[in-house]
Amino acid sequence: xxxxxxxxIGTGAAAAAALSAPHVRxxxxxxxxxxxxxGGAGGATxxxxxxxxxxxEIDVTLIEPTRMYYTCFxxxxxxxxxxxxxxxxxxxxxxxxxxxxxxxxxWATGVDRDAKTVTLAGGAVLPYDRLILSPGIDFVDxxxxxxxxxxxxxxxxxxxxxxxxxxxxxxxxxxxxxxxFAMIAPxxxxxxxxxxxxxxxxxxxxxxxxxxxxxxxxxxPKPKFSKQGLFEDGWxxxxxxxxERIGPDFGGDKVSVDPxxxxxxxxxxxxxxxxxxxxxxxxxxxxxxxxxxxxxNWAPVSGHTMQSRVDENIHVLGDATxxxxxxxxxxxxxxxxxxxxMAVRGALTGSKxxxxxxxxxxxxxxDTDDGVxxxxxxxxxxxxxxxxxxxxxxxxEDAELRQRTYEESVGWYAGITSDxxx
Amino acid sequence: xxxxxxxxxxxxxxxxxxxxxxxxxxxIGDVNAGAExxxxxxxxxxxxxxxxNGIGPHLNGIFGRTAGTIExxxxxxxxxxxxxxxxxxxxxxxxxxxxxxxxxxxxxRMSFDGxxxxxxxxxxxxxxxxxxxxPQNIPEAAPTARKHEVELPPEILAIVGDPEYGEYxxxxxxTCHQTDGEYDxxxxxxxxxxxDFVVAMHAYKRKIRPHPVMQMMAGRLSDEEIAxxxxxxxxxx
Numbered sequence: 061x062x063x064x065x066x067x068x069i070g071t072g073a074a075a076a077a078a079l080s081a082p083h084v085r086x087x088x089x090x091x092x093x094x095x096x097x098x099g100g101a102g103g104a105t106x107x108x109x110x111x112x113x114x115x116x117e118i119d120v121t122l123i124e125p126t127r128m129y130y131t132c133f134x135x136x137x138x139x140x141x142x143x144x145x146x147x148x149x150x151x152x153x154x155x156x157x158x159x160x161x162x163x164x165x166x167w168a169t170g171v172d173r174d175a176k177t178v179t180l181a182g183g184a185v186l187p188y189d190r191l192i193l194s195p196g197i198d199f200v201d202x203x204x205x206x207x208x209x210x211x212x213x214x215x216x217x218x219x220x221x222x223x224x225x226x227x228x229x230x231x232x233x234x235x236x237x238x239x240x241f242a243m244i245a246p247x248x249x250x251x252x253x254x255x256x257x258x259x260x261x262x263x264x265x266x267x268x269x270x271x272x273x274x275x276x277x278x279x280x281p282k283p284k285f286s287k288q289g290l291f292e293d294g295w296x297x298x299x300x301x302x303x304e305r306i307g308p309d310f311g312g313d314k315v316s317v318d319p320x321x322x323x324x325x326x327x328x329x330x331x332x333x334x335x336x337x338x339x340x341x342x343x344x345x346x347x348x349x350x351x352x353x354x355x356x357n358w359a360p361v362s363g364h365t366m367q368s369r370v371d372e373n374i375h376v377l378g379d380a381t382x383x384x385x386x387x388x389x390x391x392x393x394x395x396x397x398x399x400x401x402m403a404v405r406g407a408l409t410g411s412k413x414x415x416x417x418x419x420x421x422x423x424x425x426x427d428t429d430d431g432v433x434x435x436x437x438x439x440x441x442x443x444x445x446x447x448x449x450x451x452x453x454x455x456x457e458d459a460e461l462r463q464r465t466y467e468e469s470v471g472w473y474a475g476i477t478s479d480x481x482x
Numbered sequence: 483x484x485x486x487x488x489x490x491x492x493x494x495x496x497x498x499x500x501x502x503x504x505x506x507x508x509x510i511g512d513v514n515a516g517a518e519x520x521x522x523x524x525x526x527x528x529x530x531x532x533x534x535n536g537i538g539p540h541l542n543g544i545f546g547r548t549a550g551t552i553e554x555x556x557x558x559x560x561x562x563x564x565x566x567x568x569x570x571x572x573x574x575x576x577x578x579x580x581x582x583x584x585x586x587x588x589x590x591r592m593s594f595d596g597x598x599x600x601x602x603x604x605x606x607x608x609x610x611x612x613x614x615x616x617p618q619n620i621p622e623a624a625p626t627a628r629k630h631e632v633e634l635p636p637e638i639l640a641i642v643g644d645p646e647y648g649e650y651x652x653x654x655x656x657t658c659h660q661t662d663g664e665y666d667x668x669x670x671x672x673x674x675x676x677x678d679f680v681v682a683m684h685a686y687k688r689k690i691r692p693h694p695v696m697q698m699m700a701g702r703l704s705d706e707e708i709a710x711x712x713x714x715x716x717x718x719x
Binding site for chain 2: 414463472474
């Protein structure tokens, strides 16, 4: 069986899909089956913890279209030149070889909640006892007039890491001297609240070195944003005069783009730009909609177990959820995955279940050795995941503490990625 | 002005004697006995006029000094980290450090098993205290009255942790701390003696150790949960 599984993982996606249905049925004879859709901070962590802690009692299949997963967290550091892209890429080899997880590289295209099966693009049908959905985000159609995903090569979102990050960085490096970089920031709620502003910091860092007369324009529908005081203080100290932000009071919420003409229109005024990063409004990854577990754009869940409020056989993790007070972040998804893994094991094998606890910390880099962080702890109430306690970096901290905070974020990256991928 | 911060008795004491610093030192322990205890330390540390760095840094002015900051001495990552986080040497944390260096700073290079006897620690600190002035001589500064880093009642140290519960709770720690013991900017926490782990977590919980994330994480752990984590991590290799 082990040999089969390895051979199975090594094959191409189409062959894998064709083989997967009979294989999974045979392998899981008599064992409870868990299917996890999405191999990011939520899904990879949940798959690993269920496989690890059930010690072979639960058959775990992880569905993830990409063979090399690029973490969204730290992708801004790649844009700023602080990381190589390869350093934020992770494969699923260990999850398969060390934890016995069936890793299937394919798209999930259907969920039959009555039959409790998942259909893959390759045609395979996988039965489950519990389904875990951790699909991340998709973009809301028409959120920024003039932009849709077919325009993502002209105006990249770079909000799913990998080729989009590479494209944005290449465009920035090729920007004419004294040119303008525009970012269309997203409305709440969205993945990684400080993310757009850390990105602006990293773009500024890159341009300051290569193109110091360039300008950065943030068009923002939100009146305020995460770690605003810390970012604005940092921008003043490091990039004085380079960054301008147009909030909703000056039409930041009335924006459209023309990717062919490379223009941004703000409340009727047309601006020519050289590079444009469009981060549209977000919604749960499409499989949640297909499964019919969304209310509005997101999937509501119980904080006690991360079970969908619509279907108790489905757990939803991370950015796709509407859970309460936690921000949409990789750290949050990883934290929620552990609660879900414990609940799933408890339900399927009778293992002990302890009260849910959650935490999150988001580090952001403003410039070399100038790191800041915000974090909180959370608990489950019947209504939601509720904040218990929190902290945030302070304006005016000394350089050593900021450097230490950055170094800590590097340590966290190593920690969470080994927690996800083994 | 002193009276604003201190009771009348303290004010009286402060004004009573030109040798006030000495009297404060006396309150910590027996200076003469401490000079003898210091013989344990002399292989690595010098103190007093003309003291220089050796295997360990010189200890002049240790009270009130930020950890890991003597110019020209190559400190462990652990002490540099604590210093950056704002740890200054005071009676409480020096006492804890001397009791068990690795319980306070897990990755210190000071290879010293610790002074188990509270009186020996008090005495040697009283001795060292003579070679430090500010800020401990100033009434507004941290009090010089003898105090443990964390005074844990024996019943807390006696709690037998449930490693299975600890394993679940540990999932909150392993987002940052790697279970294979790798250090990439965040310290390893596996294979600690359980008591050391318990003391360290209570020191965060009471905000004696400075790190804000750890204060927050430890702040909501019960005594039983700290014991459970200590039992689980203590068993990892």
